[in-house]
Amino acid sequence: MKRLRAMLGYAWAFLAVVIVLATFMGNRYFSHKFVSATKITVSPRVTGGDVAKVSEHGNYKTMIHRPVFDGLIGERSTGFIQIDWEPVDGLPPVLEERVEPGGKREMAFTVRLDTRSGAATAKDHVGSGLPVDQVYKLRTGWAVRVLLQKGKAP
Amino acid sequence: MKRDAKDASTVSSRQSPLRALLIALPMMFLTLLMLTAGKRPPDPPHVAALAITFVFFNLFFFLMVRTGKTDRYRAPLFITYAVAFVISFISRIIEIRGSMALTETNILQAQAPFCHIAIPMVLIPAALTKTIIYPGTIIGSFASISSMLILWIGASLSLGRGFCGWACFFGGLEDGFSRILKRPVIKRIGATWTYLPYAVLLLIVLTSAAAFSPTYCEWLCPFKTVTEYVQVTSLKTLIQAIIFLSLFLGLVVVLPILTKRRTQCGLFCPFGAFQSFTNKANVFDIRIDRDKCVKCGRCVRTCPTFSMNDASIAEGVSRITCMKCGKCVDTCPKGAISYHVKGTPHPGRSDRYRLLFLYPAFLFLATMAGGSIRDAILRIIKLVTTGSMV
Helix, strand or coil: CHHHHHHHHHHHHHHHHHHHHHHHHCHHHHHHHHHHHHCCEECHHHHCCCEEEEEECCCEEEEEECCEEECCCCEEEEEEEEEEEEECCCCCCEEEEEECHHHCHHHCEEEEEECCCCEEEEEECCCCEECEEEEEECCCCEEEEEEEECCCCC | CHHHHHHHHHHCCCCCHHHHHHHHHHHHHHHHHHHHCCCCCCCHHHHHHHHHHHHHHHHHHHHHHHHCCCHHHHHHHHHHHHHHHHHHHHHHHHHHHCCCCECHHHHHCCCCCCCHHHHHHHHHHHHHHCEECCCCCCCCCCCCHHHHHHHHHHHHHHHCCHHHHHCCCCHHHHHHHCCCCCCCCCCCCCHHHHHHHHHHHHHHHHHHHHHCCCHHHHHHCHHHHHCCCECCCCHHHHHHHHHHHHHHHHHHHHHHHHHCCCHHHHHCCHHHHHHHHHHHCCCEEEEECCCCCCCCCHHHHHCCCCCCCHHHHHHCECCCCCCCCCHHHHHCCCCCEEEEECCCCCCCCHHHHHHHHHHHHHHHHHHHHHHHHHHHHHHHHHHHHHCCCC
8 A cells, every 4th residue: 555655656746747848838728628618708897798789880889788797696786888989980079879788778878978088977868877987098999887787777 | 053064965965966967957858848849049139048048947957956955046046037027027018018007998908917826816706607807818818817727727736835936926036035134133923924824815715706806916916016016096096006015015025034034925925825725735745854853943944934833843744835945955954854755655765756846846947937037038138239128
């Protein structure tokens, strides 16, 4: 038994060198295998989630993401929706977009961004303001996150 | 003192120059393979950087084998690695993002390089939601999440917490500062403090899962100071920046100088605490021969991560937090401390066990550090010839 344990110990110790070589030489291969096996992605709370709708406006386009309520277990009561503007020929000074989170008309609001000042506002159909979480100046455009409450019309 | 030194030299695993060269030859081949990745360097600066890096590593490995001293030759490599990493990382970040500052937009666009310290924070959300709560790229970019996870798995299987002593790109900064003074100014640190990393680990794992964001990276990482500082645009980011700088100065600079220990690794780092558990599943450990031990306490006083105490000496094995740097092995005047391969007899062929550990550990260090050191040399050449590092 002692001999067997010693042999296993030596075998693992030798294998450690092979593991180090495989870790570096096969890093790309194992990374791809790991991602395809686990289907892991970056959290939508970081990326803004998948784009649900793209609106073409001639010289620019708007990308409306799906509402993000993702939590550790199930969904949270509060979340956000991200709206991106990307120029084709250039962005106008003021951008305005009607957004229907998750395609729900009763949740609709209008988001307005002044690209000169970077100030954004969001208002629902009766003109009440919605909280804008953050405005981001991207390399080629702008993004705005508007806070949402699950199941509640703005 | 003189007798101690003599004892130490008689018990160290010295090798003849020829034997040391023969043992070092496979490492030369492996490091050349790993440093070049089988490709020829494209131009003379790359050839120079490769040659310097290759000679630097292999000279130190030869000396390690020849003299039987581990930490004495590990430390200069490890410190150089940390400094080179900072130079290389900052230059790359400026090339990619145009600035060392991490902005809200960088976070939204997932442009933050992934770091091993974030691993404990992302595991629970990844297991439950199949998503990573870190603003990095999953695959294919500089320091992508999957690439770092594979490195961590490889390091855990081959070295356990040896990762912290041989592969962590931040550890060398503290290691360097801890060697400035000849004697420590602060000599005693209460044993209770050594449990602090576990408390930090628990705190950040729970808060990250609850907040769905890597709270250590956002609030507590001292190394933001030398990698990508958070852009100060609000009171919140100002507080974050002050915390990062204070922790860096306190735990990475001042306390290591005063205590001669790696205080951020031993008293704060949640990844270190997390990695300690992988020591249980790793084949290498540090053993103490109780028959040889004279209880002089040198190992207890010199261990950078507080992994030796009276209880561990009585037990004959270092604590779970041991990062296998070899400092206690080098310091022991009686040669009572040695590397060991689990399952094999102890005390046994300690020379053989040490070499079996050195091969994977050094290869990991050479490969991880090699890229940073080569890149730092190239950037210094660029700075000298063009006036810019990027």
